[in-house]
Amino acid sequence: MKHLLLFFLLLPGLAFAQVADNFTDGNFTTNPVWSGDVASFLVTAQQLQSNGPAVTGTQLALSTPCQAVTGTVWEFWANLRLATSSGNLADVWLMASQSDLKATNNSGYFVRLGGTDDEVSLFRKDSTRTAVLVIDGLNGTLSSSTNNLVRVRVTRTTANRWTLERDLAGTRTFVAEAAQPIDATYQRSVAMGVALTYSSTNGRNFYFDDFAVTDATAPLLVRAVPFDARQVDVAFNEGVATPSATLVSNYRLQSGAAPVSVTPSATNPAVVRLAFAADFPAQSVVEVRNVADLYGNVAAGPLTAAFTALPVAPAVGDLLISEIFADETPPVSPTSPQSEYVEIYNRSATKTLSLRGVRLGKGSTATVAVFADTAKLLPGQYAVVCGSTRVPQFVGYGKVYGPTNFPSLSNGGDQLILRGRDGRTLFEVTYSDSWYRDARKKDGGWSLEMIDANNYCGGAENWIASTDASGGTPGRANSVRATNADATAPTLLRAVAIDALTIRAYFSEKLDSVTAATIGRYVLTPTATITRAAPVGPDFRQVDLTLSAALLPSRPATLTVQTATDCAGNASGALQSATFALPEAGVAGDVVFNELLFNPRVSAVRFVELINRSNKFIDLQRWQLGNLKPDGSVDVDLLSTGPLVLAPNQIMAFSTSTAILTSQYPTSSDATNLVQLSSLPTFPDASTALLFDSRGIEIDRFMYSKDLHLSLLSTQEGVSLERIRTNGPTLGSNFHSAAGAVGYATPGRPNSQAQDAAGGNQDWTVTPEVFTPDDDGQADFATLNYHLDATGYAASVTVYDALGRLTRRLTRNETLPTTGFIQWDGIDDRGHKAAVGYYILLVELFRPSGGEKREYKKTVVLGARF
Template identity: 55%
Template sequence: MRAFILGLIPLVFSIAANAQLVESFADGNLNQNPTWAGDEGSFQVSGEQLQSNGPATTGTTLQLVTASTAASGVTWEFYANLRLATSGGNLADVWLMADQASLKTSGTKGYFVRLGGTPDEISLFRQDATGSPVYVINGQDGTLKSANNNVVRVRVTRSAQNVWVLEHDLAGGQNFASGGTATDATHQRSAFFGVRLTYSSANNRNFYFDDFRITDTVPPALLSATPTGPHQLDALFSENLDAISAASFRLVAGPAVLTAQTDADNPALVHLTLGGNFPLGNNTLEARNITDANGIVAAGPLTAAFVNQGFAVVPAFNQVLITEIMADDTPVVGLPASEYIEIHNPTASTVLDLAGLRLLKPGSATAAVFLAGAVLLPGEYAVVCGSTRVSQFAAFGKVFGLTNFPSLSNAGDQLVLRARNGQTLFEITYSDTWYKDLRKKEGGWSLEMVDAANPCAGSSNWTASTNDSGGTPGRVNAVRTTNPDRTAPTLQRAVALTPTTVRLVFGEKLDSLANTNVGLYALTPAVPITRIVPQGPDFRAVDLLLATNLPPNQPLTVAVHRATDCAGNGAGPITSTAFALPIAATAGDVVINEILFNPRTGGVDFVELLNRSANYLDVQGWQLGVEQAAGLSASPISAEPYGLAPGQLLVLTTRPDVVQSEYPTHDPAAFLTMASFPSLPDDAATVVVLDAKGQTIDRFSYDEKLHLPLLSDRNGVSLERIRAAEPSVGGNFHSAASAVGYGTPGRPNSQYQADPTGAKLFQIEPEIFTPDEDGQQDFTTLTYRFDYPGYAASITVYDAQGRLTRRLLRNETLPNSGFLRWDGLTDQGRKAAIGPYVLLIELYRVAGGETHTYKRNVVLGGRF
């Protein structure tokens, strides 16, 4: 900014209009025309010259200043005579610009001419708020070489373009020689002009100065015009202005200027108020007859072009979207080898102010923060990457390089954009299954959002880029097409977190405001609901706050009359689910119901649990573990509350999407995603379920030999529990049927068999079975119940001709009740022939010496 100089009292009228300070010391004093301050007692006017007269002490520093705001388009001139040999301890600094009155203390900013110093030079220096002075113009060493008479007149000019010219005349006249030129625009404002002297004891009276003159020779220039509001415009000039009028300004296109007011802190800045909103796009401000503070007039017209891009506002929910994710950048296909995301402003006319916007992964201690000045124009796309990767994406348009840019997991991650007030603006939890392409999943390709008008959708609205370079950072996605969300949200489950808080979990993101109406929810038996609290950052859940405590383990039903997703779809019919305040589980309440330990290539392991008790339980803090020779290896099942109702199935896996794609299920809500999963060997191991206190709830020792021997390929075949009430032993598990795809995660087991009723000592079920792995009567069971303990048994299968087919049991002690399974195979592992068979049962009770023999008939059938 160009400014003018004023003393502390007005200048006399005889001074030329373009001269802002003239000090010849002809009046013989320092207290008027202008007024000087500082160490004025250590200076005197002698022979109409300013002379130092400080203490005769080596290392003394003196200063004298007067008010001056001259900064640009200005010429400074002064006469000096240093009657001494200059050195590092004997020098004079003439401050042309200083932002503070103290020239001795650190922190004062400005420019000064140094006379002397160790190089005996005449040079121009800049002083910043910290650090040592730095050269602007480094004058010739040895210029001031006299031991007792260094006479010089110095002239310094700074143009409006910040070009500095240093000149001097070593005879003290007006025959100036060049001392150098340079460009420096660091400091644009000044408050004082002055001198600072440093000397040894013998030189306390050897500094003389005269003819200080500061002259403004340049009319004011219009530097810029900046829209600051719908009908506000700031005009910045090169120097302080005199009184101005709205009549001096007009827009080439747009409403009239109603008022013009100089800024209270910066008289070179003018605030204009317009008669209406000016149009978007390119425009020009004109200014005429502008007078600076020194009376110099710029007739004009002065012009400044500007662009009205609209006025940035803080984004609202879903106004700034993540529309592309490069999580796995290797191998390189055609884009830079760097992770990035793409953000998009889907609005038609709103400029978004991203300053303070945070990009983070929930749970992380750090966030990547957008800096002040970051804006996203209507419809604009921009790349967001690490601060050191900006140059790699410069060719793709607007780039925001952020410190603490989060590392993106290749397999999947959760990303959140939060406003500076903490509001969640956008959330995405992606997975590498979203590529829907095994080749592109391996790296070098980005994930792209299909329809930006459907930002709340997950996998159904994302896929791998189809662009040949691997992605479309900074521009419209290659896969863009219409893909609206017309599905209403479904209520998946409810769990009582506390006696007065119930959490409802839905199948998709909700409208966090539309679902806070207490009237949308009801409990049966009736319990008053006081408030609804949506749960971020993904807003798939709401908490119901209750007026009274729920009793433990007493079933209730929660009904949702209407739930609205963030796309505006509302549930039609009332949806409901049962729940209760959970109680602690005991051993055997929950059992392992199905297990896949040898998945197909590309598949993943899973373990299905069954709550066979009559109790409502919570698996928060539970663990799934594997016992091996090296010890127990366990992984957390759920860090969050997760209710398990009586009879409910719960499928544990790290990749529900993969399991569901291989084993179609009618209840995706039965799946719980685990962050990690214990390693399940393909041959044999013991799986353990532990509660939050580390107590064993169930354990099952699986073995690949438990699979049906006739299977040609056991990969991808799960073991299913046969009877819920029976122990978790090998005899109670069987290979899943081929007719259901060799697995039933999240739905009833294909090999499930109800516990038989009746009081018979031995019971065959079914009496006709067809071991063809179709899930229908694939085996037969012999259920037994004894009145007394201690029986040993041998059970043998014979065909109709009395030939031995299979020894099921041989002299083994049995519990009071249980069952044995025959899968239709012979002792040689071959399928037995179709026809009738006899099970010969021989019992021996040691305590009483009793021996009993029984026969039961069964038919091995086949389908034609």
């Protein structure tokens, strides 16, 4: 047997390689080094012999480092010169997780010689558990009481198939056990060796020789497991050697990408980690070439392993809400969904998105629906999200999630927000039922679908009602999908001083939050230092600017934005500006009703317009519009929950739909002065409109009725009442029907019937001297303006034609303020338009306290346009 050569192959950078020891050197302490109970073993006649104490139940162990695992052959010679039993046996460990073979939590594989059945068998040890038979050898194989000679060979293929062979003559005429099981439980080893158990008379009766561990097979690539978006762990079936295993050129993806670094595992020699410069696509294949195992066997390759990229947390623009089904009744067809839902979409072509901790909620409530840790979306995949009890209704549509606290979707409109686990806003949409663009579909049963997913920041222009016959496309591509790119740059709408040190800039669309935070994009005049620019989520249409010095109340300043970039990348031109000032509290009469439309056309909306006639900047936040009801109660609605500042002489019109308002009055409205409210008081044909400040104090009231309208109108529908004199009283006499030439209303624009010029300095003047009551917005009525020298006068004003015939009694003994005007719209006492010609306005002025009487005559011409 001593023809065997002792070899110990050392590879660069490795401490141990293949193992062989036939003890011809007379020791077991070098080449290789055995450790453990070294005092209880010796080498006798070039064989390893036990030399333990004569104590029953003694356990001895001796091990040597060995990392061989698969594609390996283990061979040894043994002679147990004793009768084997459960208390007299030898375990030859082929693979052990610890060098201390007696450790109770050791794991691996060993060959048992002897035992109760006097056999040669292969066992697997799973930590502290009882050993498990892998190959049950033939009973009675080792039946001698004095000479149990055997040579054992165990083979483990790279496919983890085990073969156990024996030769009871100690030569190499092996007989294999019939069983050849597959067992891949353990893929790592640190040691091999022998462990003995014996009674008191057998301490010197165990002999071993010719240990040989041979690995002649090249390493195999077992798997590739992504560690993160750019790193992947490559695992071999056995330990691999430096430097070949860490050479960057030995690895690549089939896509052509090469790693930037290769790092061996500190705990497992069979694993290396590859790092790449870019994120992995959804599916990848790694190729390996010219990697050697610990024993010099080289795998020329290519070896390949496919892997799927790990789900990653969604970034902005990855995860979208692509469909909204807010109104399920009436159903379009029997197959239509019967519950609210939203559809989410993974816009990425390469990333699998982890939805772990992603939150779906509304801007109006803190309650959110949270996706489960296991939720994910593949690249380009859709999923339906609905209430937790409604999931069965949607399983036929594909992937569906039913998180707890799914938000109730308002039919008229709502703000929906997707936030990441870290709280970042991933997607926001504030939809409205006007987005359907179809009055029939708006009534229910149809979903709103996003047109172009690449224009995910878009609002109303990128959404429309579904065109699918079932009313929607849950879980699949939208029926309305089309290219609809955003090519419009953002504009600065206005700036508002939130407080003395904070300015809020409002923009027309969502901004890129990174560039919007650049302080250098903003300039304040008069000069003031801006110390911080903070985009306001979740929609990023506002930016809060922090100042180093406090603003003074109602001192106008100008904010200039050098450039603004929307989230689609469109950049505005330079130097957009807006004037603002720190607002002050308004008092009664500062802000007044300027225009009122209480009788809108069919399918149109009412509106109320206010004007600030003070020299103060006034914040309308939490101010209320009200309507006095017949029972004395007041129906009120908030003008704004956030800052909304009216500058001196600025007008602002409020309605429930700015889109409808601008479509009804396309040439006479100004969108920059229109504000959309969720609700507005229902103003009947005759009532009192009220305006309250944030403390509930009345600021103005307007007692109106349809009788204030020009009687010549063919219809009053869609015709507003406009204030004539800004500084005049909020009385019916100071309002007139809007001109037909401008479409019968001017929401957000100066009034068509405004007449703030009071005329000359005489006591009584007529403006204009020639008027044409044809409702064209040009000199539609005449005003008799007056300035009195004292209070307490009462007046009667009568209109006569050129022949002295009574035409119209304008006032009768009406008490007058010291300044004001009286209006004549060209209508006679019968409600007919007076004839073209000259007219005399007879003013009879009487002062009861002093008995003073005065009389004035003024001439006016009622004309006509030809």
